Amino acid sequence: MSKVTRRGHRRRSPAMSVLLHGTLILASLIAIGPIAWVLLSSLKPGYAIQSSELTLFRDTTLANYRYVLTETNFPRWFLNSVIVAAFTMTIGIFLSATTGYAVSRFNFPGRRPLMMVFLVTQMFPVAILIVPIYTILARLGLINTMPALIVAYLTIAVPFCAWMLKGYFDSIPTSLDEAAALDGCGPFATFWRVVLPLARPAVAVTAFYTFLTAWGEVAYASAFIQTDNKFTLAYGLQQFVPQFNPQWEYLTAAAVLVTIPAGLVFFFAQKHLVSGLTAGGTKG
Amino acid sequence: MTTVTADPAPPSTPPGRPARPSRLRRSWEKHWYAWAMVLPVVIVLAVLIFYPLFRGVWLSFTNLTEANQVAEICTRSITGGEVCTDNPNKWEFVGLDNYVRVLTGEVGEFWQWTGVTLIWTFVCVACHFGLGLGLANMLNRPMRARGFYRVVLVLPWAVPAFVSAFAWKFIFNERFGLANALLTALGIDPVSWFADRWTALLTAIVTNVWLGVPFMMVALLGGMQTIPSELYEAAEIDGASAWQRFRNITLPGLRPVSMTVVLLGTIWTFNMFPIIFLVTEGQPAGQSEILVTGAYRAAFEGIRNYSLASTYGVLILSILLVFSVFYRRVLRKQGEVW
Numbered sequence: 171m172s173k174v175t176r177r178g179h180r181r182r183s184p185a186m187s188v189l190l191h192g193t194l195i196l197a198s199l200i201a202i203g204p205i206a207w208v209l210l211s212s213l214k215p216g217y218a219i220q221s222s223e224l225t226l227f228r229d230t231t232l233a234n235y236r237y238v239l240t241e242t243n244f245p246r247w248f249l250n251s252v253i254v255a256a257f258t259m260t261i262g263i264f265l266s267a268t269t270g271y272a273v274s275r276f277n278f279p280g281r282r283p284l285m286m287v288f289l290v291t292q293m294f295p296v297a298i299l300i301v302p303i304y305t306i307l308a309r310l311g312l313i314n315t316m317p318a319l320i321v322a323y324l325t326i327a328v329p330f331c332a333w334m335l336k337g338y339f340d341s342i343p344t345s346l347d348e349a350a351a352l353d354g355c356g357p358f359a360t361f362w363r364v365v366l367p368l369a370r371p372a373v374a375v376t377a378f379y380t381f382l383t384a385w386g387e388v389a390y391a392s393a394f395i396q397t398d399n400k401f402t403l404a405y406g407l408q409q410f411v412p413q414f415n416p417q418w419e420y421l422t423a424a425a426v427l428v429t430i431p432a433g434l435v436f437f438f439a440q441k442h443l444v445s446g447l448t449a450g451g452t453k454g
Numbered sequence: 455m456t457t458v459t460a461d462p463a464p465p466s467t468p469p470g471r472p473a474r475p476s477r478l479r480r481s482w483e484k485h486w487y488a489w490a491m492v493l494p495v496v497i498v499l500a501v502l503i504f505y506p507l508f509r510g511v512w513l514s515f516t517n518l519t520e521a522n523q524v525a526e527i528c529t530r531s532i533t534g535g536e537v538c539t540d541n542p543n544k545w546e547f548v549g550l551d552n553y554v555r556v557l558t559g560e561v562g563e564f565w566q567w568t569g570v571t572l573i574w575t576f577v578c579v580a581c582h583f584g585l586g587l588g589l590a591n592m593l594n595r596p597m598r599a600r601g602f603y604r605v606v607l608v609l610p611w612a613v614p615a616f617v618s619a620f621a622w623k624f625i626f627n628e629r630f631g632l633a634n635a636l637l638t639a640l641g642i643d644p645v646s647w648f649a650d651r652w653t654a655l656l657t658a659i660v661t662n663v664w665l666g667v668p669f670m671m672v673a674l675l676g677g678m679q680t681i682p683s684e685l686y687e688a689a690e691i692d693g694a695s696a697w698q699r700f701r702n703i704t705l706p707g708l709r710p711v712s713m714t715v716v717l718l719g720t721i722w723t724f725n726m727f728p729i730i731f732l733v734t735e736g737q738p739a740g741q742s743e744i745l746v747t748g749a750y751r752a753a754f755e756g757i758r759n760y761s762l763a764s765t766y767g768v769l770i771l772s773i774l775l776v777f778s779v780f781y782r783r784v785l786r787k788q789g790e791v792w
Contacts, residue, residue, distance in 0.1 A: 187597075190592060190597065191597075191598075191599075193592065194589075194592060194593075194603045194607075197589060197603075197607060198603060198606040198607060200664070201606055201607050201609055201610050201664075201668075202606060202609065204610075204618070204621045204622060204625060204664065205609065205610075205613060205621065207621070207624075207625065207632055208617075208620075208621045208624065211624070219630065265494055265495050265498075266495075268491040268492070268494075269491060269492045269495045271491060272487075272488045272489075272491035272492050273492070275488075276485065276487075276488035278484075278485040278488040278489060279481065279485065280489075280492075281488075284492060284496070287499065289717075289778070290775070291499060291503050292718065292721050292722065293721050293725070293770075293771055293774040293775065293778075294503065294507065294725075294767070294771060295725045295727070295745075295746045295749070295766075295767055295770050295771075296725070296727060299503070299506050299507075299510075299767070301758070301760055301763060302505070302506030302507075302509050302510055303502055303506055306501065306502065306505065306506065321498065321502065322502065324498060325498060325499060325502045325503055328495055328498070328499075329495075329499070330718075332495065356487075357487045357488075358487065361491075378612075382611075382612070382614065385614055386614020386615055386616055386617065388616050388728065389727065389728070404614060404616060418624060421620060421624075422624070425617045425620055425621060428614060428617055429612070429613055429614065429617055432612050432613065432614055433609075433612050435612070436608075436609070436611070436612035440604075440605055440608060443608060443672050444604070444672055444675050444676050444679065445676065445679075
């Protein structure tokens with residue numbers, strides 16, 4: 171019975187089906203295409219990449235990866251990136267969640283201005299903020315350290331995440347909070363033990379977003395980090411590429427290596443992406 | 455708005471004046487945990503966003519550059535001691551000079567960049583929203599392999615922006631890029647993408663659309679799933695066509711989400727630095743530069759001109775502020791409380 175009333179499913183004509191799947195397959199190809207092409211190219215030696223002949227495989231080799239992994243400071247940069255991204259993610263989730271919860275649940279003085287501030291921070295061009303932030307970090311003695319990057323990335327990611335989480339918290343009934351309060355939970359315990367576990371999808375999206383922000387950022391990393399052993403992956407990998415004669419074979423391999431961890435985080439978060447953003451957008 | 459209901463300024467308070475401190479205390483007792491929860495974020499934003507902002511506004515009225523930033527010039531004398539004299543060309547307050555120079559086109563190409571930025575923002579956001587809405591609508595119906603399509607279509611989101619920029623630049627390479635190889639295979643002459651302003655802009659737009667559609671799609675799909683299915687069932691019983699259901703149920707139901715994501719998307723695209731910076735690099739001859747990248751090159755290539763950078767920053771921020779105020783007003787008029 172329920173199958174019959176399911177909207178549209180039974181009445182779709184074969185032609186419509188073909189059109190629907192055709193469009194989606196085309197869209198999927200476009201979505202995967204560039205990633206797949208870079209992956210295929212990374213397996214070719216330099217001369218094969220630079221030829222105008224169109225081939226999927228040619229003299230397949232892992233030499234590009236071997237070069238990137240052994241001839242550069244790759245492992246060190248990888249570790250740096252993991253540290254920066256992990257801290258940004260953990261602290262970012264914590265800060266966005268507490269802020270989002272406070273803004274969602276309590277009608278405290280300063281609540282509306284704070285929401286506006288979150289929106290306005292999105293309007294500042296990063297390229298222009300770099301210099302003043304550099305000055306401040308220099309004064310705090312944080313230049314060329316990882317905390318500098320973590321803090322800078324938090325300013326990028328947290329306002330949007332807090333905004334999104336606020337929307338999700340709004341969709342969790344306040345009666346749950348009240349019940350917890352009756353059971354003797356303070357506001358922090360209510361948040362930590364009752365509301366946060368229910369917001370798992372939104373937290374997953376926050377984790378994904380904060381991780382990606384820290385993982386792929388180049389501008390701040392190039393401004394605040396000065397020594398080779400402190401580089402993050404995103405910035406470090408551009409170091410061995412001369413500006414006017416890019417070594418595409420190493421670049422493609424590096425691009426694949428940088429994308430893999432992001433893809434892993436995506437894999438764990440993707441199940442929650444749609445439901446996590448659901449309420450996120452509905453109420454600003 | 456707040457819980458404070460008493461008159462805020464009673465000059466003739468009765469002796470003992472308990473009103474003010476106790477109200478403050480009550481407010482503190484009622485709200486301290488809320489403030490405690492937002493405090494870390496407020497501090498970080500204040501130090502790293504708002505202080506730089508106010509400093510930036512102030513700097514935009516000066517002529518500070520890398521060359522004139524020091525107050526004293528020190529030179530080593532032969533005896534080994536240092537002699538310091540006042541810098542004769544020390545930076546100073548110059549009023550609106552920077553703004554005049556930027557807006558009259560004496561430095562940079564403000565109006566050209568603004569034009570390109572507007573085209574870039576409009577086309578990108580329109581494509582993001584249109585494609586995102588179309589794909590979300592398709593994914594919102596039951597069918598085979600839906601989960602697979604969803605994962606694959608969101609995948610570009612997981613690719614760091616600079617990697618996508620690089621991947622597309624690789625594809626649009628004039629000599630061995632995939633795009634030209636495909637065109638040749640179809641019998642069309644290869645295009646030198648970065649030699650013309652519009653094709654260069656096209657490559658950047660394609661990259662950014664590819665990168666940005668997943669977010670829109672996911673947000674809109676989430677919005678669609680909050681629309682109660684009874685509405686669709688009722689409409690179907692009334693004999694509404696698929697198009698009518700889309701127009702009269704889906705679109706109105708998506709309004710709140712759409713308004714938010716379009717505003718965010720506009721702001722993000724307007725300030726999208728890495729794509730233009732890495733893909734077109736402003737080729738040909740700076741004609742595909744948008745405001746943020748143009749400003750960056752104008753201010754930071756050669757002697758770093760901090761005051762000029764600030765001037766551009768203030769102008770960009772003003773444009774976006776005016777836009778969002780206007781946007782909100784239009785929404786209000788249509789009865790949307792946001």
